[in-house]
Amino acid sequence: MSGPSAPKTKRGAARREALLRAAEAVIGEQGFAASSIADITRRAETALGTFYIYFSSKEEVFRELVLEMGRLTRGGVTQAVQGASNRLEAEKAGLRAFLQFAADRPALYRIVEEARFIDPEVYRAYYDSFGKAYAAQLKRAQEKGEIGPGDPEVRAWALMGMAIKLGERFVLWEEKPDIDHVVEDAFAMIRDGLAP
């Protein structure tokens, strides 16, 4: 019932980490279904059975990776947004941080989207909490008059969707992504809309 416990030696911790990184690379490249445990352990340069010392199943590493991505994006975006003096600036900084993250950890980026089909629970938890926090920020900014009025939840999800697809198209699909250009143009639209 209770899967493997946390590693108790340095070696154990290092092995677990190596397996996690290998899983990130392999699953991010080939997708969950096409990735075998053997692929992962081969990449981590360990024996097959070692995998099960640290994870109880393929689904579990996957889940762990999604949670890690949650911590990382949350942290990265939060930090990027620190310096902003108003919500619009924060939107711009947050978008840039997110796209930069996609460029730095493309595998993790893909994994989160695949989570929707592998582990709907964590996927939903991930976006629910992110969306909730995002909406709260927008509501506050609206009350302060930093942005115009409008349903914060709809806006939060619209903005998340925007960032996600932009990352997919202009970062993951591009050899040499031009993040600044995407941020500039997308932000202009976020701020002023399409109206002439």
Add this chain to the structure above:
Amino acid sequence: MSGPSAPKTKRGAARREALLRAAEAVIGEQGFAASSIADITRRAETALGTFYIYFSSKEEVFRELVLEMGRLTRGGVTQAVQGASNRLEAEKAGLRAFLQFAADRPALYRIVEEARFIDPEVYRAYYDSFGKAYAAQLKRAQEKGEIGPGDPEVRAWALMGMAIKLGERFVLWEEKPDIDHVVEDAFAMIRDGLAP
């Protein structure tokens, strides 16, 4: 090499169609990996082997469903946009049509997103062509002065991402989706941006 050919009798056409609908329902509900051919044929009330008379593999029905979704959204959105007298109106009508589609065919909607992981080729073809057409429309509207200036491709992908996540959150995740509300608020943002 060349898989099953088109059905040559009425019965054959009906069976193929039944299998396609069953696959849509089953895969849309459980996801590709969790759906067995047996699940699909059971739902279609046919024998297991019958599946292979019409499709050469599980991947093939899946691909067929993605292509069908392509035809349907393209058709639906195009038609909805017909009546619009300018680009902004068209955006609103297109968004509504897309969300309505998600409400009508939730399974197909999910399948397209999963395609990214099952059959990247068709997924990419789907969005590439959709995105290209979308960007072309935006470019024309911009030249006519119906919308302000800005990179049409970035905008097209931003708008697609928006629509997709809004559909996921406010249509698929909601018991009784309030499409009009989402369209109103999202459109206001698309038109005027967040600026106060």
Add this chain to the structure above:
DNA sequence: CTGAAACATGAATCAGTATTCATGATCCAT
């Protein structure tokens, strides 16, 4: 009507791979 082409059936085959486990090496608290 009729028979060759199409279609239907589901048990049997087959492949891939997740997971287990018995055995041995390594670590580190005392």
Add this chain to the structure above:
DNA sequence: ATGGATCATGAATACTGATTCATGTTTCAG
């Protein structure tokens, strides 16, 4: 320094489910 706890190994197991196929049944063009 040492031995009980941790960790490493990979061959063997077990299972799932995709795909095939030999045997009937149905269709429909002529």
